[in-house]
Amino acid sequence: MAELEDLSTLVRAATPLLVIETVDEQRVIDCFQHVIAQALHPLWRWTFTEGLQRLDFNGPRTxxxxxxxTATxxxxxxxxxRGIYLLFDFQPCLQYPMTLRQMREIVQRDHSAAHTLVLIGAKVELPQELDAMATRVPLSLPDLKELAGILRGEAAAWQRENNRKLEVDNDAARTIVRNLVGLTAQDARRIVRKLIYNDGALNANDLPELMQAKFDLLNRSGLLHYEYATASFADIAGVSHVRDWVQRRRAVFLDPNPQPALDPPKGVLLLGVQGCGKSLAAKAVAGGFGVPLIRLDFGSLYDKYQGETEKNLREALASCETLAPCVxxxxxxxKGLASGGGDDGGVSRRVLGYLLTWMAERKSKVFVVATANAVNELPAELLRKGRFDEIFFVDLPRLEVRAAIFALHLKxxxxxxESFDLNALAEASDGFSGAEIEQAVVSALYDAGGNGAALDQAMLINALHSTRPLSVLMHEQVAALRAWxxxxxxxAD
Ligand SMILES: Nc1ncnc2c1ncn2[C@@H]1O[C@H](COP(=O)(O)OP(=O)(O)OP(=O)(O)O)[C@@H](O)[C@H]1O
Structure with missing residues (x-):
């Protein structure tokens, strides 16, 4: 791990004050124990409850x-x-002048050996006079090798405790390790332990629970929704071009080492008439790629606190990347990107800017499917060539597609x-969206008293005749969208 080399260098250089922001205390200890094994300096830990304890094995423990x-x-x-002192819980003590003075004297080596003090906490804010002397060390997340070690460690612990061998499906174990990427060691350990203790085995049955647990951990902003039900392109009529497009790119999208000549697929915009199946198509894209579907709630993104909106988006997109491959x-x-600038102090412009940069620069396998009904509300920058791989238009279904939609919803x-004349139903539903056709089927079924056997062609035609489709009610908007x-x-078809 690169950070171990960095830590070794900092310790060898006798850096007096290090700051590590993390909640993963065990990982910090593991890292320093590794560093200390080479440097041979005493390693101490301080907590409020236990005071100073020596962690390496060469001396008195407490x-x-x-x-x-003050005493510490x-x-x-x-x-x-000379020693290395890992100071957990120390942040509240920094408010006292005595503590600050003592820290400064140690850090400035004023009658003190060349110790290294390490302040550790979820958030470590230092008074200015100390901050200038501190070196902040970012602790990166564990890599595949370390995660595999965590899984082996937890499996061994379970076997010792239960005195029998854990059933491990090696392919599933490798997939589990790959999916732990993005989590802290502490969280990864907790999840693996739960998967093992559930049923005394690690196999493919653990994967859905793993994805859910990982999602729950990462979705701290609450803006992302894990959509359990993806769809198949067989569930939707009239998007054959989208289906073929996805099928042609599936292998490249899932390939961990795609050919450099092929740009990996990045995303599509599905623009179209309301109720014609855009949402269903987004779900089918995830089903087509065979990856989880994460929905971003754009409406909840906007925060009344200045600056929080962009932070929310940044965090949500970063979380999503750790769930890759996904849609x-x-x-x-x-709704989230007002084209006219608005009166929101420029927040939506900054959100758009951040989203566009992220879309252009991301390297992870997060395939974006954006859906929209109203093109005039979309900022021009988003529609510019190259933002999306493709912009598909999902129009009102033509005759054959309407017949297929009836067939799908009856089935x-x-x-x-076979008891219905699909062609006649399709003729009678000219101008209807897929959602309206579905509603007509539902309404006719009610007319039949919920008895499917009693439902007949006339009831369906009747339900169609008593509906005024949106394409009629909103004729101008639909015509303008089609023209654009x-x-x-x-x-799409
Ligand atoms: N082409 C279609 N094939 C099969 N079912 C469809 C189709 N279009 C719509 N439906 C039915 O209508 C429901 C609503 O459609 P969907 O939400 O996907 O449309 P939408 O274009 O996303 O609408 P909106 O813009 O209002 O969100 C779907 O869940 C599905 O049952």
Whole structure:
């Protein structure tokens, strides 16, 4: 790990004050134990509850002094042998002038050996006078090798405890390790332990629970939704071009080492008439790639606190990247990106800027599917060539597609499709969206008293006749959308 080399160098150079922001205390200890094994300096840990404890194995384990900060820093200052001191929980003590003075004297080597003090906490804020002397060390997340070690360690612990061999499917174990990437060692350990203790085995059955647990950990912003039900392109009529597009790119998207000549697929925009199956198509893209679907709730992104909105988006996109490969579905993208600038102090412009940069620069396998109904609300920058791999237009279904939609929805309700004249139904539903056709089937079923066997052609035709489709009610908007899409978008079908 690169950070171990960095830490070794800092310790060898006798850096007086290090700051590590993390909640993963065990990982910090593991890293320093590794470093200390080479450097041979005593390694100490300080906590409020246990005071100073020596962690390497060459000396007395606990120092018999009160665990308060003043006594601790006095002992450190008086210690003749150079040591490394991991100070957990120390942040609250930094408010006292005495503690600050003592820290400065140690750090400035004022009658003190060349110790290294390490402040560790989720957030470590230092008073200015100390901050200038501190070196902050970012602790990166564990890599595949370390995660595999965690899994082996937990499996061995379970075997010792239960006195029998753990059943491990090696392929599933490798997939589990790959999916732990992005988590802290502590979280990874906790998840693996749970998967093992559930049923005394590690196999493919653990994968859905693993993805869910990982998602719950990463979705601290609450903006992402894990969509359990993806769809198949067989569930949706009229998006054959989208289906073929995805199928042609599937292998490259999933290949960990794709040919350099092929740009990996990045994302599509599905633009179209309301109720014509954009959401269903987004789910089918995830199903087509065979990866989880994560929905970004753009509406909840905007925070009343200045600066929080961009931070929320940054965190949500970063979380999503650790779930890769996956599909990120940005539903109704126009709602989050006002094209006119608005009166939001420029927040939506900055959100757009950040999203565009992220889309252009991300290296992870997060495939974006954005869906939108209203092109005039979309900022021009988003529609510019190259932002999305393709912009598909999902139009009102043509005759054959309407017949196929009837067939799908009748079949889904276990009704005998062959008893209906699909062509006549398709003729009678000109201008209807898929959602409206589905509603007509539902409404006719109610007319039949919920009895599928009693449902007949006339009831369906009747339900169609008593509906005024949106394409009629909103004729102008639909016509304008179609006119815009003509020549600019690839038809979804
Ligand atoms: N082409 C289609 N094939 C099969 N079912 C469809 C189709 N279009 C719509 N439906 C049915 O209508 C429901 C609603 O459609 P969906 O939410 O996917 O449309 P949408 O274009 O995303 O609409 P909106 O813009 O209102 O969100 C779907 O869940 C599905 O049951």
């Amino acid at each position: 120092l018999e002094i009160p665990p308060d900060a 820093l006095t002992a450190i200052r008086n210690a003749e042998q 990120l579905w940005i539903d109704e993208i126009e 889904r309700r276990k009704l005998a499709v 899409a003509n020549g600019r978008c690839v038809p």
